[in-house]
Amino acid sequence: MINKVVSGPDEAIKDIESGMTLMLGGFGLCGIPENCISALVRKGINNLTCISNNAGVDDFGIGLMLKQKQVKKMISSYVGENAEFERQLLSNELEVELIPQGTLATRCMAAGYGMPAIFTPAGVGTEVAQGKELRNFNGKDYLMELAFEADFAIVKAWKGDTSGNLIYRSTARNFNPVMAMAGKITIAEVEHLVEPGELDPDQIHTPGIYVHRIFEGKNYEKRIEQRTVRSLDHSKI
Amino acid sequence: MLDKTGIAKRIAKEIKDGYYVNLGIGIPTLVANFIPEGVNVVLQSENGLLGMGPFPFEGEEDADLINAGKQTITTLPGSAVFDSAMSFGMIRSQKVDLTILGAMEVSENGDIANWKIPGKMVKGMGGAMDLVASAKNIIVAMQHVNKAGESKLLTSCTLPLTGVRCVKKIVTELAVLEIDQSGGFKLLERAPGVSVEEIKNSTAGKLIVEGDIPEMII
Numbered sequence: 001m002i003n004k005v006v007s008g009p010d011e012a013i014k015d016i017e018s019g020m021t022l023m024l025g026g027f028g029l030c031g032i033p034e035n036c037i038s039a040l041v042r043k044g045i046n047n048l049t050c051i052s053n054n055a056g057v058d059d060f061g062i063g064l065m066l067k068q069k070q071v072k073k074m075i076s077s078y079v080g081e082n083a084e085f086e087r088q089l090l091s092n093e094l095e096v097e098l099i100p101q102g103t104l105a106t107r108c109m110a111a112g113y114g115m116p117a118i119f120t121p122a123g124v125g126t127e128v129a130q131g132k133e134l135r136n137f138n139g140k141d142y143l144m145e146l147a148f149e150a151d152f153a154i155v156k157a158w159k160g161d162t163s164g165n166l167i168y169r170s171t172a173r174n175f176n177p178v179m180a181m182a183g184k185i186t187i188a189e190v191e192h193l194v195e196p197g198e199l200d201p202d203q204i205h206t207p208g209i210y211v212h213r214i215f216e217g218k219n220y221e222k223r224i225e226q227r228t229v230r231s232l233d234h235s236k237i
Numbered sequence: 238m239l240d241k242t243g244i245a246k247r248i249a250k251e252i253k254d255g256y257y258v259n260l261g262i263g264i265p266t267l268v269a270n271f272i273p274e275g276v277n278v279v280l281q282s283e284n285g286l287l288g289m290g291p292f293p294f295e296g297e298e299d300a301d302l303i304n305a306g307k308q309t310i311t312t313l314p315g316s317a318v319f320d321s322a323m324s325f326g327m328i329r330s331q332k333v334d335l336t337i338l339g340a341m342e343v344s345e346n347g348d349i350a351n352w353k354i355p356g357k358m359v360k361g362m363g364g365a366m367d368l369v370a371s372a373k374n375i376i377v378a379m380q381h382v383n384k385a386g387e388s389k390l391l392t393s394c395t396l397p398l399t400g401v402r403c404v405k406k407i408v409t410e411l412a413v414l415e416i417d418q419s420g421g422f423k424l425l426e427r428a429p430g431v432s433v434e435e436i437k438n439s440t441a442g443k444l445i446v447e448g449d450i451p452e453m454i455i
Binding site for chain 2 (some may be wrong): 028031053081086098102121125126169170174176222226227230
């Protein structure tokens with residue numbers, strides 16, 4: 001099997017340079033590549049275009065990169081929960097392209113499936129449609145949306161083997177599999193790195209062909225954005 | 238007049254046995270608490286889960302298991318997890334039977350605005366544009382008037398649109414209304430103690446009142 005293991009996040013991102021376009025997996029703070037984000041902050045490169053569903057919070061996730069003014073442009077579907085983001089946006093320090101969440105996911109998917117564009121009804125008749133080609137199929141209008149092009153995709157998985165096969169855990173899967181397929185170079189950080197043969201081929205979510213570099217991450221914080229619980233007292237909801 | 242819980246209770250009556258339902262953030266989330274017994278539904282969370290269960294017991298929260306509102310949740314027997322592309326695939330291909338979401342404005346032809354206030358709020362549309370563009374049935378849960386006392390049911394929306402001609406039904410603290418094919422808010426039910434006149438006064442768009450309007454049963 002081909003060995004794709006690198007020593008850690010700093011080696012994994014060593015050739016990411018200022019001005020590049022990156023995809024970063026995760027939904028909110030769930031399933032984000034924490035180790036690589038820390039390494040990008042350490043490296044201090046800037047002018048990055050980041051494709052990610054959200055922009056982290058003020059002191060975690062992509063928010064850490066925003067704080068260091070490393071991001072030139074965010075392409076996201078929802079960027080609430082981040083005051084620094086809002087400040088940079090309203091003062092024109094940061095460019096942002098807001099696109100529908102399904103469009104974001106499907107533009108990643110298209111890249112991974114080798115398709116140049118997709119057609120979606122999301123955004124028809126809204127400002128999202130401005131400047132985009134409209135096509136009518138069977139009486140309904142669709143927008144043509146182009147596959148993303150990203151220099152690097154950085155994803156987080158639960159388990160991975162040394163040849164890059166990945167398994168995600170629960171809803172930390174989210175954007176990770178489609179982004180893993182979409183990068184020119186894909187970096188995967190995993191909680192558990194295992195030898196080939198230890199993962200059941202039937203259970204693989206991302207085949208290793210899509211993954212170029214893999215390492216076992218350390219010290220996952222896995223921060224919860226909205227901790228909601230119910231009382232142990234069964235009489236209350 | 239209904240409170241938020243009342244709106245959620247009334248909407249819960251729209252849910253039929255066997256439905257796959259996507260609930261938006263806010264009042265729609267409350268609907269899950271009032272689904273009638275014997276009605277089997279599967280809740281879809283667009284971050285990648287079918288079969289969303291209740292909040293976890295304290296100490297059992299799992300950072301890897303959240304809903305689209307980023308709240309910690311649980312799975313149920315029969316739940317399924319998938320990626321974001323598949324999640325919107327099932328929305329786009331109309332496998333989800335009912336979408337319930339909030340709105341800032343709805344127009345009398347079914348347009349909806351709920352994602353942006355220019356110069357003020359720039360949080361983004363999340364999955365709302367995908368949901369409203371494809372859903373078979375969309376029910377809006379919202380207040381009839383905004384905090385400034387202005388009607389949110391308009392001839393045409395003033396805020397940037399989320400989707401066009403997509404809303405089917407609206408449930409507010411005052412009424413249940415249906416978007417009429419020819420344009421207009423057709424009044425179906427009044428909230429307890431609310432008169433047709435009061436609803437008329439709070440509706441800026443065209444209100445269609447035909448015959449006696451029953452009081453809603455909650």
